[in-house]
Amino acid sequence: MSKLLSYLYPITKKIQSEFSGILEITWYNGKKHLNTKNANYSYGSLQRILKFGLEKIDLKKVNSILLLGLGGGSVIETLRHDFSYANHITAVDIDPTVIEIAKNEFNLKEDEHLKIICEDALLFMQLNNQQFDLIIIDLFIDVDVPKQFLAIPFWNDILGASATNGTILFNASLDKTKSNALNDVIEFLKSHMYHTEVFEKVNTTNTLVLSKGL
Numbered sequence: 001m002s003k004l005l006s007y008l009y010p011i012t013k014k015i016q017s018e019f020s021g022i023l024e025i026t027w028y029n030g031k032k033h034l035n036t037k038n039a040n041y042s043y044g045s046l047q048r049i050l051k052f053g054l055e056k057i058d059l060k061k062v063n064s065i066l067l068l069g070l071g072g073g074s075v076i077e078t079l080r081h082d083f084s085y086a087n088h089i090t091a092v093d094i095d096p097t098v099i100e101i102a103k104n105e106f107n108l109k110e111d112e113h114l115k116i117i118c119e120d121a122l123l124f125m126q127l128n129n130q131q132f133d134l135i136i137i138d139l140f141i142d143v144d145v146p147k148q149f150l151a152i153p154f155w156n157d158i159l160g161a162s163a164t165n166g167t168i169l170f171n172a173s174l175d176k177t178k179s180n181a182l183n184d185v186i187e188f189l190k191s192h193m194y195h196t197e198v199f200e201k202v203n204t205t206n207t208l209v210l211s212k213g214l
């Protein structure tokens, strides 16, 4: 019923989260979205932005993915349905409310192909000793990428977790211009033999960084 009515007007359910304020689950034109006060977290424009990056990656060579920032899990839907990706995904999110929403509202299920970990991504990366063919970094609190994810110690850990010839896809900001911190990250990746491309105003808003180990 909500789905049908959403073609006439958006229908929103609000849930308080400890980390991201009020989260809104909105049915709009027959599809559910996850939003914060100022940002789309999952499905909608966020999903299109990450799909733009995934189109530039040869996913046939990818056997393992680390997703930092699960949200409602829309990139998992894209990987599975648009790119037929059927290998393993490890997903990390700091917010237990978001993880519950992913499971209960967006039907995400943990199984042998998907492991969900409720953890601060910074700490997870410090303790991690696995390597992944593709690392997707999509960490936001509302419209902001927390500053620790634009600092070199985090990126050192990311390179340690990136398999030989691995790929990193970073949803870097909603800013129109690149920040100094983001420029430092880009230079760091290049100096570690990662071929790094920057796409600005993807879907008219976000900066995406795509980096491949040489």
Ligand SMILES: C[S@@+](CC[C@H](N)C(=O)[O-])C[C@H]1O[C@@H](n2cnc3c(N)ncnc32)[C@H](O)[C@@H]1O
Binding pocket: 019, 020, 040, 041, 042, 043, 046, 047, 050, 068, 069, 070, 071, 072, 073, 074, 075, 076, 092, 093, 094, 095, 098, 119, 120, 121, 122, 138, 139, 140, 141, 146
């Ligand atoms: C834009 S949403 C992710 C959307 C998701 N990738 C998708 O495809 O639907 C950003 C997520 O980053 C998570 N996040 C923010 N800070 C974090 C942190 N320190 N550690 C782990 N997750 C964090 C938020 O809880 C939020 O769920």
